[in-house]
């Protein structure tokens with residue numbers, strides 16, 4: 001197992017790089033924009049291929065590295081389904097799994113600090129974002145924060161994990177790097193309360209100043225920028241309605257880039273070929289599935305929201321597959337059309 005806790009001293013943010021071994025797929029949690037060069041260097045040094053970049057929530061104190069990592073590595077960007085950030089190409093929900101080669105993270109919805117806050121479990125540890133910090137908890141006074149929801153997330157979800165579970169938060173300002181669930185239950189001053197009301201009263205008394213970066217970071221993190229707009233400008237995008245008109249046309253191959261779990265949860269387009277986005281480079285390469293298919297058919301990619309498929313169109317076009325296009329807005333737009 002490769003596990004790296006990386007620190008941005010300006011914002012006090014911890015980011016986590018995870019992979020099963022050298023040469024394998026990698027995932028990063030809560031990357032910081034200013035540190036992206038460092039992450040890329042480390043990925044190269046460890047011979048890792050970044051396939052997923054995950055934010056635990058919409059950050060108010062730093063600009064996310066999700067957009068830059070997407071642009072430089074073509075990775076999938078992941079957040080919870082409640083998020084309003086545009087950069088996200090895959091949305092996860094409570095109880096799902098977040099998988100890369102050899103590593104599977106559990107997904108827990110832990111709202112309270114924000115309404116899009118998630119925690120992720122992995123074997124002996126949990127990444128708690130700003131929900132549970134070491135001897136502290138994330139503030140709940142902006143970004144749709146809710147101290148009672150946070151009480152529920154902490155007491156009824158995170159503290160139900162085994163006592164020895166290692167706690168890796170998104171921030172620390174004192175120099176602590178890791179704690180455990182048992183230690184936090186016993187010694188975290190915010191958790192020495194008997195009810196949600198008592199916790200809400202404690203949080204209401206904090207009166208914290210707004211983060212220095214808040215006015216810059218929140219809007220920047222919500223509008224990182226779509227890949228889809230560039231692809232549409234090149235004429236490689238179809239509306240969901242136009243795509244629907246091509247159903248049953250034997251000259252067109254619908255290519256579903258989503259993961260198995262997304263197909264099971266949201267539904268499929270009948271007759272679509274499943275070619276998950278992480279396998280794209282192999283599939284569009286020489287002798288690959290899509291390279292072969294493109295000799296007789298027009299490739300019509302789609303994913304959940306159109307971001308992965310936009311990147312896939314670019315990759316396919318770069319590989320010489322000139323017929324490649326995608327459904328703007330993805331399966332989400334397709335489904336809205338049907339309803």
Ligand SMILES: [Fe+2]
Pocket residue numbers: 057058059060061113130138
């Ligand atoms: Fe936060």
